[in-house]
Amino acid sequence: MDIKQYMEQLGQQARKAARGMARADTATRNRALTLIANAIERDADALRAANQLDMDAAAANGLEPAMLDRLALSDKAIATMIEGLRQIVALPDPIGEISGLKFRPTGIQVGQMRVPLGVIGIIYESRPNVTVDAAGLCIKSGNATILRGGSEAIHCNRALAKLVKEGLQGAGLPADGVQVVDTTDRAAVGALITMPQYVDVIVPRGGKSLIARLMAEATVPMIKHLDGICHVYIDAKADLKKALDIGFNAKCHRYGTCNTMETLLVARAIAPTVLPELAKLYAAKEVELRADAEAAAILAGYPHLAAATEEDWSTEYLAAILSVKVVEDMDEAMEHINTYSSKHTEAIITEDHSAAMRFLREVDSSSVMVNASTRFADGFEYGLGAEIGISNDKLHARGPVGLEGLTSLKYVVFGHGEVRQ
Numbered sequence: 001m002d003i004k005q006y007m008e009q010l011g012q013q014a015r016k017a018a019r020g021m022a023r024a025d026t027a028t029r030n031r032a033l034t035l036i037a038n039a040i041e042r043d044a045d046a047l048r049a050a051n052q053l054d055m056d057a058a059a060a061n062g063l064e065p066a067m068l069d070r071l072a073l074s075d076k077a078i079a080t081m082i083e084g085l086r087q088i089v090a091l092p093d094p095i096g097e098i099s100g101l102k103f104r105p106t107g108i109q110v111g112q113m114r115v116p117l118g119v120i121g122i123i124y125e126s127r128p129n130v131t132v133d134a135a136g137l138c139i140k141s142g143n144a145t146i147l148r149g150g151s152e153a154i155h156c157n158r159a160l161a162k163l164v165k166e167g168l169q170g171a172g173l174p175a176d177g178v179q180v181v182d183t184t185d186r187a188a189v190g191a192l193i194t195m196p197q198y199v200d201v202i203v204p205r206g207g208k209s210l211i212a213r214l215m216a217e218a219t220v221p222m223i224k225h226l227d228g229i230c231h232v233y234i235d236a237k238a239d240l241k242k243a244l245d246i247g248f249n250a251k252c253h254r255y256g257t258c259n260t261m262e263t264l265l266v267a268r269a270i271a272p273t274v275l276p277e278l279a280k281l282y283a284a285k286e287v288e289l290r291a292d293a294e295a296a297a298i299l300a301g302y303p304h305l306a307a308a309t310e311e312d313w314s315t316e317y318l319a320a321i322l323s324v325k326v327v328e329d330m331d332e333a334m335e336h337i338n339t340y341s342s343k344h345t346e347a348i349i350t351e352d353h354s355a356a357m358r359f360l361r362e363v364d365s366s367s368v369m370v371n372a373s374t375r376f377a378d379g380f381e382y383g384l385g386a387e388i389g390i391s392n393d394k395l396h397a398r399g400p401v402g403l404e405g406l407t408s409l410k411y412v413v414f415g416h417g418e419v420r421q
Contacts, residue, residue: 003183007191010146010179011198014119017174018144022116026093028171029139036167037085040132043163044078050159051128058152066256066318070126071152081132084386088136091384094403095142098412106421109414114407116142118200121192121220122388125150125206131160133379133386134203135178139168141406144177146199148192150206151184158182193218203401205389223397223405225389227316228258228344230374233333233359235350236269242371243274243349248281249373250347256318258390259345259367259377263313263323265333271326272298287320294326313340330355334362341365343392345377366392366399 021029040047051073058071094114101111120143124130131147138145149157161180169175181188193202196219204214205225214222232250234243250261266275275298282289283303290308291299299305312323313336327333330348337346347369348359356370367377367390377400379387384402391397397405 003185003187004191006183007181007188007195008198010181011119011192011195013176014144014146014179015198017176018116018119020174021139021144021177022095022118022142024142024173026095028173029093029142030089032139032167032171032173033085033089033136034167035170036132036136036164037082037089039163039166040078040082040085040160043159044075047073047078047156047159050155051153053155054128054153061152063152064318067126067152069254069256071128073128073156077129080380081129084133084380085136087380087383088140088386088403091140091403093140094407101414107416107418111412111414112409113412114404115410117406117408118143119198120145120388120406121148121195121199121202122146123148123189123192123202123204123206123210123214124389125210126153127205128153128156128160130205131157131180132164134388135160135164136386137388137403137406139173139177141403143406144174144179146179146181146192148181148188154184189214190217193220196220203389223389223391223401224393225258226344226392227342228260228390229263229314229316229340229342230259230261230345230347230377231263231265231333231337231341232261232347232349232374233265233327233330233337234267234270234274235330235333235348235352235355236267237352237355238267238270238274238349239351239371240274240277243270244277244281246347246349246371246373247274247278250375251282251287251322252285252320253373253375255320257375258316259374260318261322261347261374262315262317263325263336263340265325265327265336266295267330267333268294268326268328271295275299275324275326282322285320287322289322289324291324292326295324298326299324316342330359334359338362338364344390345369345374347372347374366390 097114098111122134164178202220202222288304290306290312343365345367379400387400
């Protein structure tokens with residue numbers, strides 16, 4: 001296969017399909033999403049079988065446990081994909097919405113209309129659910145999309161691609177409105193990110209090496225999904241039960257996700273009380289704690305304890321490893337977060353309202369939480385139906401990228417025959 005020629009063909013088809021996707025009304029796009037959800041429900045057994053082929057191959061190739069966890073398509077994951085599509089159906093359609101309409105002294109009315117971005121290229125690893133989440137959001141927002149999943153999920157992605165195409169055709173939408181790249185050749189990525197004549201924006205979801213490559217080579221604008229070095233700060237005025245529940249859930253609910261806590265910061269006044277209790281919970285899961293000297297003294301005797309290094313504070317483990325540090329107060333905690341965070345998600349546990357509001361204002365991340373687990377940083381949990389990624393950027397889209405993040409605004413003007421003097 002000539003990869004460049006193949007990708008050019010996908011690009012041309014996507015550009016042509018984008019016009020049909022943008023023209024379609026809400027009912028038609030919702031119909032496609034409903035048909036896809038029904039097809040996934042109908043063919044769940046076949047999807048599990050395809051996923052098992054991927055899982056077996058990945059295990060044989062020595063894929064890391066965190067990546068295997070992302071790759072697995074459980075019954076719950078299938079149900080969540082179906083529910084996500086149905087949530088997207090229920091969401092208001094942003095396309096064509098006009099906002100800020102106002103009269104100018106000349107008599108014209110000026111406003112802004114929300115419109116699709118056009119063709120979106122999405123590059124991601126493992127997680128086959130991203131194929132459905134991304135397809136669903138792009139369909140609802142009137143975009144065409146080219147999906148390039150990881151080679152480790154090729155069987156499952158092919159199976160999902162057939163169901164998506166079935167839904168598009170059943171609703172009368174262009175069959176090429178969603179295209180899954182049907183090759184594991186890495187050259188496909190290089191082609192996709194250098195086709196600005198066909199692709200309007202790239203959304204990469206992957207490790208630092210992928211993002212670094214794309215930043216160096218891409219000629220198409222990007223909405224970047226970087227790593228998740230997420231923090232939880234337990235304040236001196238924290239409720240102990242909330243601190244234990246959130247501190248455990250944020251780390252141990254799932255290890256291989258970008259919204260998992262990687263660093264725990266604890267105020268000095270409460271550290272001797274809360275750290276030993278949390279350590280009991282972590283020990284049951286055999287979580288390795290990499291602690292600074294003060295935290296290590298409090299945790300003496302913990303069976304999985306190591307000294308934290310400078311590198312630990314800026315590491316996304318995606319594993320049963322947690323950095324722990326004792327800080328004097330919230331100011332020191334925020335200084336640490338704003339120094340080492342990847343600007344994904346941070347949380348404070350406190351009963352002090354003033355401290356909570358300061359934390360919300362001064363911590364510079366895409367999601368900032370009060371008394372809640374960082375695991376909630378997710379498009380599904382935020383009511384977006386699904387997400388195409390979590391942007392650490394500040395321009396265009398920030399945080400979980402849902403429907404509005406896949407649209408743009410253009411100015412619209414209503415006149416009554418006015419001419420400029």
